[in-house]
Amino acid sequence: MSDWLGQTNQKLYQARLLIDSSENDGVESALATACEEGAIFQLVLAYQAYLHELAEIANCREEFISLAQLIEFTPVPTGEMTELRQLETDDFSWLAQLLTAFESCSHVKKSQAVMAGSIPLVAQGGGQNIRDWYQQLNDIIDLQRLNRQES
Numbered sequence: 001m002s003d004w005l006g007q008t009n010q011k012l013y014q015a016r017l018l019i020d021s022s023e024n025d026g027v028e029s030a031l032a033t034a035c036e037e038g039a040i041f042q043l044v045l046a047y048q049a050y051l052h053e054l055a056e057i058a059n060c061r062e063e064f065i066s067l068a069q070l071i072e073f074t075p076v077p078t079g080e081m082t083e084l085r086q087l088e089t090d091d092f093s094w095l096a097q098l099l100t101a102f103e104s105c106s107h108v109k110k111s112q113a114v115m116a117g118s119i120p121l122v123a124q125g126g127g128q129n130i131r132d133w134y135q136q137l138n139d140i141i142d143l144q145r146l147n148r149q150e151s
Helices: 004-022 029-057 067-073 079-089 094-106 128-150
Strands: none
Touching: 004 029, 004 128, 029 067, 029 079, 029 094, 029 128, 067 079, 079 094, 079 128, 094 128
16 A cells, blocks of 8 residues: 555644644634634544545556546445445535535635625634544544444
8 A cells, every 4th residue: 555544644643733732722713713724624534545545455556536426437436435425425524524624725705695605614612623623523434444444
């Protein structure tokens, strides 16, 4: 297996460091927000690296930028891909919320009206959403890797 497994793990580790930093007492608000946004970016990079791990397993040699493209290029999508697709398409799932938060980081917010339907980056309890997204992503990757080893 190539470097994708290491890349996935590194991005997850970096996301955890940023989340921990954002939750330190005494961290000024602007720094906490920057750490939270950085953690979201690292989580999405970890997810993308994990998709490349899955592509290698499925012998997909095409370049892709999304799970939808990976599934399109793979003759028989794996169970892992199908599980992730269900999470991506369920607006209430942690993965859909993470990807929405990432998109909102990437776009300029023009008015509160535009933001009315968006998922907030940070819940009232600080970066709890981000920590939950980190834990969920970490857990599903670990579980899917474990299931592959047992197969």
